[in-house]
Amino acid sequence: MDIKKDIETRMDIEQFTVTFYEKVKADPTIGIIFTEKVSINWEKHIPLIADFWETILLDNPVYKQNAMESHFSLNRIFPLQKKHFDTWLYLFNTTLDELFAGEKTNLAKQRALSIAMLMQHKMNSEKNDIL
Numbered sequence: 814m815d816i817k818k819d820i821e822t823r824m825d826i827e828q829f830t831v832t833f834y835e836k837v838k839a840d841p842t843i844g845i846i847f848t849e850k851v852s853i854n855w856e857k858h859i860p861l862i863a864d865f866w867e868t869i870l871l872d873n874p875v876y877k878q879n880a881m882e883s884h885f886s887l888n889r890i891f892p893l894q895k896k897h898f899d900t901w902l903y904l905f906n907t908t909l910d911e912l913f914a915g916e917k918t919n920l921a922k923q924r925a926l927s928i929a930m931l932m933q934h935k936m937n938s939e940k941n942d943i944l
């Protein structure tokens with residue numbers, strides 16, 4: 814039987830972060846954003862994303878940036894649509910379910926969903942402001 818453990822450490826977070834972005838880069842719907850539209854320094858990006866999740870999941874406030882900001886800039890060069898958010902969430906949830914199970918894992922999926930909804934809402938409001 815395959816009993817999965819919950820997300821407990823920084824190493825667990827780094828593991829799902831790396832696995833998630835491997836899937837993201839290979840994805841036909843959103844991969845191009847991360848491989849061509851934006852030039853990402855992965856050596857910095859992975860630890861930064863891990864900081865973000867460590868702040869949420871391990872109650873350790875190491876992430877000091879504004880996560881919305883870079884998505885507004887992205888939205889101006891590559892308008893983010895529902896299908897991009899759906900794909901992002903699908904890959905995030907699939908990654909977590911493959912690797913972990915438990916309360917923190919569920920919390921990660923819930924927070925990803927609520928942040929994605931909020932982000933999508935803000936992107937739409939911004940679009941409507943311009944029109």
Ligand code: HEM
Pocket residue numbers: 843846847851853861862865878879880883884887893897898901924925926928929932
């Ligand atoms: C359509 C969905 C999404 C796309 C295409 C996307 C894409 C990106 C890209 C390209 C960057 C790098 C920006 C840069 O370095 O200039 C980034 C950064 C980031 N993303 Fe997303 N993202 C999405 C959704 C989300 C969601 C739902 C979350 C949180 C749950 C999230 C969390 C972050 C964080 C924390 C950063 C680092 C921001 C910083 O501190 O500079 N993203 N995203």
